[in-house]
Amino acid sequence: MRRPVFPLSTAPLPGVCLPLRIFERRYLDMVRRQLRAGDGFVVATIRDGKEVGPGASVWPLAVEVSIVDWDQLPDGLLGITIQGRAITRLHEPALEPDGLMTAECQTLASATAGDQPLAEHSWDGLRVVLNQLVQHPSVQSLALADVATEAELGWQLLQLLPLSEPERQDAMALTPNARLQWLAETLDRLTHQ
Known part of the structure; x- marks a missing residue:
């Protein structure tokens, strides 16, 4: 299944929660879509590049996450809390026109x-x-x-x-x-x- 990928310096492993501040348009749109669909996304650890700006290269093992909470922060940004669900292997990562990375994702049974x-x-x-x-x-x-x-x-x-x-x-x-x-x-x- 092709899923949106959010590159971060650290991914929350299964069962671990992580608060995020969302401010880039591509991720605001992604969060809005995923909340509407009642679905999560994938967080991948950055191998080369930065969290902000053009697409970073990421490690092949990533974490499927759920959005467990969201709120408007005092500074006007969107705050979400994500929780790791499962380990997934990324295949065929690609950038969408808006710069959002997507990849085919295969959940690893060995993780649990x-x-x-x-x-x-x-x-x-x-x-x-x-x-x-x-x-x-x-x-x-x-x-x-x-x-x-x-x-x-x-x-x-x-x-x-x-x-x-x-x-x-x-x-x-x-x-x-x-x-x-x-x-x-x-x-x-x-x-x-």
Whole structure:
């Protein structure tokens, strides 16, 4: 399915909310269309270029998002809150005449395949790291939900940890359990350097 693509420096992973200020005409029109249709769009992380201005190149794995709230901001701009739903692979990105990027999107089943509830003492080390991260004031503004599954734990850590985008792209394609294993190994490697 061909969907509108919103390039950003950071994409909200599944279950994570992100507030946005919309001011470019192409995105105002896109949000209006998507709200009317009751549909979301895709957020892709910028590989090269900028958020504002002509089309940026983006990474191939992106996030399908829903618009969960919108409002007119005090400065007159449109404010929306989006929430990540699913990981998608972009194919054949193209620019529309108004500069809006669109792409054929294929939802990756691996992103949630085999998701399991978190057992009482499973992944304790990763839970401790997440609990420390959510204490930071800038993270508290994200209003992250409590984690109950392996996928939720992995998405929140992947969103918050200072990883390179190539690392994040690799981890986005993994199953929830494999993603947690990768995160545990990555954190172990980083703390023992």
